[in-house]
């Protein structure tokens with residue numbers, strides 16, 4: 100009799116064990132991940148981009164006051180610094196997913212792959228026009244990063260040195276910088292105002308992963324594949340003009356920054372990172388795989404001689420494309436694994 | 451996600467402790483509850499459901515030993531060959547990207563994605579199950595294998611596992627194809643914003659039906675629903691009728707009877723009175739585990 104009294108609750112406990120372990124609370128870890136992401140990545144990186152942009156603005160003023168070759172080079176180098184910072188923001192842009200009113204912000208800043216119209220043609224028309232420059236630069240495409248690149252890096256073959264530091268051109272560049280500053284400060288404020296504690300953490304993490312998937316696709320196909328003539332659309336027709344930054348040779352830094360941003364979200368020493376989240380969802384090994392592939396891509400990229408524009412037909416650039424495409428596909432395997440769909444397969448019902 | 455004790459597959463314990471399985475203790479418990487209520491309403495002694503003539507019938511005893519052997523075969527021979535859902539999902543994704551181009555992941559409230567994904571999985575899974583089951587009956591080659599399941603002369607919940615490994619393989623294949631295809635389409639559009647609405651790791655809809663007594667499909671409890679409901683959901687009595695000598699051309703459905711109704715194979719339990727289970731012709735040859743496994747091949751050989 101006594102024996103039964105002891106064994107019954109024990110048996111029930113054993114039977115219930117799958118139920119008890121079924122839903123461990125991941126919420127805290129997820130919240131912690133998001134809080135770290137918000138502070139160390141989202142706010143930090145957008146503030147950093149804004150900061151470099153302000154330096155660029157100051158440099159433009161100096162250039163306007165004293166239009167020397169040295170001041171131009173300083174401005175150009177600050178442009179590159181800004182690109183590195185901006186690509187980090189763009190790579191994991193989730194603000195639009197959190198708040199509808201921010202959906203189009205990156206599109207007001209960055210026109211890569213957004214328009215079929217030629218930004219250089221529009222800019223040349225604007226520069227040649229007799230009207231006030233702020234009147235002719237009304238389109239966002241002509242006030243975007245891509246316009247800024249064209250304005251700050253005049254073709255040395257076609258233009259005289261005077262044209263490079265032409266006042267009207269610098270005025271146009273300042274308008275572009277003002278436009279970018281406006282939207283970027285909104286983004287920074289937007290990230291600061293999110294209250295992670297009240298948000299649905301699972302949904303936000305999904306958006307982070309989606310941003311990385313989108314970014315990995317565009318990195319492989321838009322930024323490398325199309326220039327190398329390796330994707331379907333431009334198969335066999337490589338062109339350096341399809342690089343993201345055809346005139347400033349900043350494409351290398353852009354790709355580097357994007358890869359490093361992926362790497363940083365997946366694994367940071369000092370914070371709860373995506374790897375910790377994947378561990379809770381049975382997808383850790385896939386994410387470790389991606390991390391290794393990203394490291395390999397970084398090594399590949401660094402080994403390619405500069406400038407990239409002269410390397411688009413090289414074997415190493417092709418290898419880079421394949422490596423980036425591999426990373427994109429690997430992200431899908433994380434999702435597939437996290438869904439854990441194979442469990443029922445063998446019990447698949449007969450009738 | 452539920453913890454499945456590693457290695458418990460081999461001990462057979464997985465069947466009792468894994469909510470993905472029909473014989474999960476929770477479902478058995480809820481089934482017992484339904485049986486008790488059923489007996490009380492029918493003013494039938496509960497002990498009548500424990501009839502030795504059923505549970506210790508040669509056919510039921512064969513089910514038990516076959517269950518063990520078939521489980522080992524499934525785990526050791528079938529599992530390594532089984533098509534994975536992940537592969538199909540990946541192929542679907544590649545196909546979608548090749549046909550439609552890359553899809554920037556759509557931003558939409560997660561709950562709607564999860565809800566429609568869960569529903570799509572359930573509906574297409576159930577429909578494909580209906581189709582394959584019907585083919586198991588109508589294609590002579592497949593029927594030789596499906597006869598193994600229909601050779602049962604008494605029905606107990608374990609009869610669910612009296613299925614030839616080849617049929618298990620086909621149903622597993624179907625599961626991987628359908629689940630992978632739907633998952634691929636959903637990932638293409640929604641990416642990580644995807645999850646199954648589940649209870650302890652089981653599709654919530656499937657869980658509900660398991661709790662509601664799926665186990666009674668193979669049992670002596672003639673639980674029929676009223677006619678209107680039986681036009682939507684297969685009742686245990688309807689599946690039991692499918693197991694009768696004359697009933698093998700109707701009620702192929704798994705959970706929904708909707709498909710039977712749409713494709714003209716529905717029979718309501720109120721239309722039936724006799725329930726004689728088994729096969730018309732050759733029941734005698736399915737009398738041992740060995741025969742259950744080999745008889746389909748012998749039948750095939752004879753036909754040549």
Ligand SMILES: [Zn+2]
Pocket residue numbers: 450599610668689693
């Ligand atoms: Zn059956």
Ligand SMILES: [Zn+2]
Pocket residue numbers: 450583587596600692
């Ligand atoms: Zn059948």
